Amino acid sequence: MPRPALTFEEIIERLDVYFDVEFTFIKSEQAAELIVQQTRTTQDFILDLSKRIAATNEELSFQFTLNAIRALDAMDRHMVEAWAMTATDNYDRKGLTPAMTVIRDLDNYVHNAHINACGAILEEEISVLLPFLQGLSGRKLKIAESEDNTAYTDTETIYLPAITALLEESKDNFLIYKASVAFLWAQIQFGTFRLPFEEILECDDPDSQLKKVTTLETIRLEACIKRELPGLYRDMQMLKKKTGDDQEHSYPDNWQHITERLSADDAGIEDTLNFMASIDEEAYVAPCCYHGTLKLDQVTVVMSKRIEKEKAYFRIALSELAKESLKKNSDETDIEPEVDASTIFNIKTKDEQQQINSGTIELELEGELMPIPDHVKELITSIIVDFGEIPPEHLHAAGPGEYDLKKYEDEMPNPDDVWQGTYHVEGAELYNEWNFKRQHYHKNWCVLRELEIEPEYDDFVDRALDKHKGLLKSLRHTFEILRGEDKLLKKQVHGDDVDIDALVEAYADVKSGMEMTDRLFTKMHKEERNVAVIFMVDMSGSTKGWINEAERESLILLCEVIQILGDRFAIYGFSGMTRTRCELFKIKAFDEEYDDEIKGRISNIQPKDYTRMGVFIRHMTRLFNEIEASTKLLITISDGKPDDYDTYRGEYGVEDTRQALYEAHRDGIHPYCITIDEEAREYLPHMYGAANYSVIDDVAQLPRKVSDIYRRLTT
Secondary structure, rough: OOOOOOOOOHHHHHHHHHHHHHHOOOOHHHHHHHHHHOOOOEEEEEEEEHHHHHOOOOOHHHHHHHHHHHHHHOOHHHHHHHHHHHHHHHHHHHOOHHHHHHHHOOHHHHOOOHHHHHHOOOOOHHHHHHHHOOHHHHHOEEEOOOOOOEEEEEEOEEEEEEEOOOOOOHHHHHHHHHHHHHHHHHHOOOOOHHHHEEEEEEEOHHHHHHHHHHHHHHHHHHHHHHOHHHHHHHHHHHHHHHOOHHHHHHOOOOHHHHHHHHHHOOOOOOHHHHHHHHHOHOOOOOOOOOOOOOHHHHHHHHHHHHHHHHHHHHHHHHHHHHHHHHHOOOOOOOOOOOOOOOOEEEEEEEOOOOOOHHHHEEEEEEEEOOOHHHHHHHHHHHHHHHOOOOOHHHHHHHOOOOOHHHHOOOOOOOOOOOOOOOOOOOOOOEEEEEEEEEEEEEEEEEEEEEEEOOOOOOOHHHHHHHHHHHHHHHHHHHHHHHOEEEEEEEEEEOOOEEEEHHHHHHHHHHHHOOOOOOOOEEEEEOOOEEEEEEEEEEEHHHHHHHHHHHHHHHHHHHHHHHHHEEEEEEEEEEEEEEOOEEEEEEEOOOOOOHHHHHHHHHOOOOOOOOHHHHHHHHHHHHHOOOOOOOEEEEEEEEEEOEEEOOOOOHHHHHHHHHHHHHHHOOOEEEEEEOOOOOOHHHHHHHHHOOEEEOOOOOOOHHHHHHHHHHHHHHH
């Protein structure tokens, strides 16, 4: 039986609480008169959203209730909720007035509902598009949102519209993004920007010339994509049919020889130039949904700056290679060899035509082939993308003092000084934060900076190892056992001993006329662990004293014994003050060896400020997503519940941390918490689950317990 609708008085009673009328003086009656006429289900929907919005701003919530019925007449409930949350997002970013505009300008929002419902949103798709782009050959490129809602490239960044909604289904709109990325990459990779545009456009009708270039390059580049990415090429043809662009791209009959030549494997920009005079205005084709535009002014600025910079870096790299060669061939190893611009390198390729691939190029100095470091290979690749070859003037080694590399370096803010003065987010990473009252994220809410801990080379590590030498010996014995026993693998191509069983079977095969197998050996193989662990260490002010010392001792013991297992591990400390100052301290990254510097960093872990946990868990999740491991473990060592100087305390902090842990678990990460907070049993089960935390009553037992828990979690 349906519940009875709320009365006018009952609605007023609720709205008065939501609007905090004693302080805001908002009159709830007007909103209540609209709501009371609805069914109970609709009443509950409006009141629930009103309560969630009121957690952000009472006036915004009031305006929502006045417009909610009209919104429900125009959209389904899912879209109404999205409309309301768009308003709260605008409040977070821009303030009350822009948020009010979203609520009051309902007709405009409804008009754009199709885009919001089925369009592809760059912010959501970039996590897929960027790895796709970076997996393509050539220069490493970036993706960014364009300011004028067009797709284009400046040869270092591919700019895409914030939303693409040309087609009815979101998956097709995502394909438009992907096709745009591929086409703009092809412009860079296959030499469109090597065309002499200044000469081409020096005429009475530059627009006509640019259309000729675009038409001819479209044929050539799509042929390149067809060879390099045949699956995506088929998707691109499908997109043309769905958008109707395939009708517009039918070339005249007399173009057969042009399209055949431009589609050939060896077609280049010279062919485009040769055909410029062969086509007339009637043959122009309009850009299709993924072609984007040419912004030559931006290309010119970016290319000229990069070409000068890369020439300097490349010639200096050649100078370093020449010095190494001279040192190797000289008996005077203590004397720095002299290298100047008369030192010229030669290029050797595996075939006569230089390919756009640094792997096909070898550098030669005085008849001797030189090893090419990875960073020099990247330079070579980028230079060839720009020129189609390495220009002869690049092959002269730089002389002493010829270049000042400081003029080419991007100015970076000092991480230690970045919080001084006016707050800004340059160089920081932004993360969402969950507002449980709103049941929605604050987008790009927390500002996280990764800072360095300077190593402290004192006697702390030696004292810790001496203090726990008995425990360390026991742990080492235990972890040695954890490494696993050798396993005998049979029927191997190579091995330590003959596999008698396999040999008998092979002999029988030969006698029966079959070919004899070469898998006749056995070998011992140790089961490989594939574990990656991040230790997230609380560096809040409350850890000062014995807690801080116990944390550092635990980390030293863990590092000593994890080495035995060969597990990959990282250590980060966290603290901060408010959402605008979330500080992550790198103690050990995954790719760093455990050495004296890491020990010095552990020794210098110092208590800081507060414990805003959600943002750091989200950052750790991102770090985990960049590595491959069958077991991913996030262990937090803390002395209390989430807390910060602003509203991040109590239920708000617990719920955001819980949501961040859910996100981590969804990505295949196993979170676990070790705490010394005696009250932790009241909130940790809600955050981590009943079996994913440990409470340690005695701080002195922390080193032993942490090692024991790690052993248990990874076996």
